[in-house]
Amino acid sequence: MMNFSRAVCSTMTVMMCLMVAGCSNQPLATSAAHLPSRAPDARSKKTYQDLIVGYVQLGAESEWRTANTDSVKEAAAQLGVELRFSDAQQKQENQISAIRALIAQQVDVIGVAPLIETGWDDVFKEAQDAGIPIILVDRRADVSPSLYVTLMGSDFLEEGRNAARIMSTLTDGHANIVELQGTRGSAPANDRYAGFREVLKDYPGMKIIDSEDGNFTVAKGKEVMRAFLKAHGKNITALFAHNDDMALGAIKAIEEYGLRPGVDIQIVSVDATRGAFEAMIAGKLNATVECNPLLGPDFLELALKVVNGESIPKWIPSQESQFFASQGADQLKQILATRKY
Numbered sequence: 001m002m003n004f005s006r007a008v009c010s011t012m013t014v015m016m017c018l019m020v021a022g023c024s025n026q027p028l029a030t031s032a033a034h035l036p037s038r039a040p041d042a043r044s045k046k047t048y049q050d051l052i053v054g055y056v057q058l059g060a061e062s063e064w065r066t067a068n069t070d071s072v073k074e075a076a077a078q079l080g081v082e083l084r085f086s087d088a089q090q091k092q093e094n095q096i097s098a099i100r101a102l103i104a105q106q107v108d109v110i111g112v113a114p115l116i117e118t119g120w121d122d123v124f125k126e127a128q129d130a131g132i133p134i135i136l137v138d139r140r141a142d143v144s145p146s147l148y149v150t151l152m153g154s155d156f157l158e159e160g161r162n163a164a165r166i167m168s169t170l171t172d173g174h175a176n177i178v179e180l181q182g183t184r185g186s187a188p189a190n191d192r193y194a195g196f197r198e199v200l201k202d203y204p205g206m207k208i209i210d211s212e213d214g215n216f217t218v219a220k221g222k223e224v225m226r227a228f229l230k231a232h233g234k235n236i237t238a239l240f241a242h243n244d245d246m247a248l249g250a251i252k253a254i255e256e257y258g259l260r261p262g263v264d265i266q267i268v269s270v271d272a273t274r275g276a277f278e279a280m281i282a283g284k285l286n287a288t289v290e291c292n293p294l295l296g297p298d299f300l301e302l303a304l305k306v307v308n309g310e311s312i313p314k315w316i317p318s319q320e321s322q323f324f325a326s327q328g329a330d331q332l333k334q335i336l337a338t339r340k341y
Helices: 002-011 063-079 092-104 121-129 156-170 187-200 218-235 244-257 274-281 296-307 329-336
Strands: 052-057 082-087 109-112 134-137 150-153 175-181 206-213 238-241 266-271 287-290 315-317 322-324
Touching: 052 063, 052 092, 052 296, 063 082, 063 244, 063 296, 082 092, 092 109, 092 121, 109 296, 121 134, 134 296, 150 296, 156 187, 156 206, 156 238, 156 266, 156 287, 156 322, 175 187, 175 218, 175 244, 187 206, 206 218, 218 244, 238 244, 244 266, 244 274, 274 287, 274 322, 274 329
Parallel strands: 052 082, 052 109, 109 134, 134 150, 150 315, 175 206, 175 238, 238 266, 266 287
Antiparallel strands: 287 322
């Protein structure tokens, strides 16, 4: 009976062979290349409760960053994910050490918000060699695309372009602009810088008269704005800040100098944090371009898909808006009441 069954298998298709009782318990000799593709066995897939996820945060330099951290931690707690979180305190060497520690712990996936773009090749390759996928969150890294699975976050170039477009409207295309840059070498600072200038090429009456690194912090923003005012005084008519925190610091410096922020100096910033809404309601900030920090649920959803071998895009952009003091205090207060950061 067994010989007869094998003879039948040799002349019938694989599907017909499976219907023969004697053949059903025998391994098929057909090569995998000729078999129909099969989805992963659902029983082998991980769930959120099975996941061990590392997250390497760059620090807590701003209101935005705090909201980003809270989003990741809250999502992990709600979903039952084991999260191993590291705060690098604004030091790249701490981030690299944290990634190596997570590799040694054999976590399932590592999320990282790179402090700056360069210097990641070696440690990302170490993760790859260990079979641990990297997800970039919020910020890019200047590495081969083969060293990370995906980037989720904002279009920083477009944020810079939008800030310039808004500034051109606020100033009727004529302004002496000072710029508070983010952390030098970081992806958002690089792209917001470039995007802003890209649009300004079409407005010869808008000139950047000074530009310095404010490190994305309130304190540094205030310090650098004081220096701008000392050097240029009332010649400054507009400010572009790469984030809200620096703008809030600059507002304090402008008031101390005796000028009216939002009136004597038009101000556009990026992030759309609660502090920015409060400043717009007070008439001290003219506009903010949203950069969404609430990436925790999406990050963990991606982590699960990656671990289970699902295909995902190389870049997943955030959905974001723009907000203006001209919308009026009442409307801004209504929007502020719904904000989570």
